[in-house]
Amino acid sequence: MQDKPELERSPNPIDVHVGLQVRLRRKELKISQEKLAEALGLTFQQVQKYERGANRISASKLYEIARALHVPIGWFFEGLSDPTQEGPHADDEAPTAHNFLMTQEGIDLANLFPKVGQRRVRRRLVDLVRAMVEEEAEAETVAAG
Secondary structure (H helix, E strand, C coil): CCCCCHHHHCCCHHHHHHHHHHHHHHHHCCCCHHHHHHHHCCCHHHHHHHHHCCCCCCHHHHHHHHHHHCCCHHHHHCCCCCCCCCCCCCCCCCHHHHHHHCCHHHHHHHHHHHHCCCHHHHHHHHHHHHHHHHHHHHHHHHHHC
């Protein structure tokens, strides 16, 4: 039997987005994967797969997850483009953004960043991180050369 091409094996961007929303909300509520799994009658491994987008969440299970995490169903789809409009149906978020939000530090920053009230301060934080990344990239180039 022939293997599926790499593109067909990768998770659907919408499944990844919904799974990431589950993870973000679970972390925000400080609920472990084990605790959420218990509330849903699942194993924590299944919750892990949902959060990575590796397994799709059925409509009935999404309803149960929404109830367990105290959010409306639509919350899981926030940030996606309107499917009734022309253009792409998923917000092709960069893989780096997804990888960032799969780390504890990324989740912490994502939850804290909007609480920085002044736009100018938020902009300076972004500039600081950008400068740090550029400096690191330059150092790697020098080391490789």
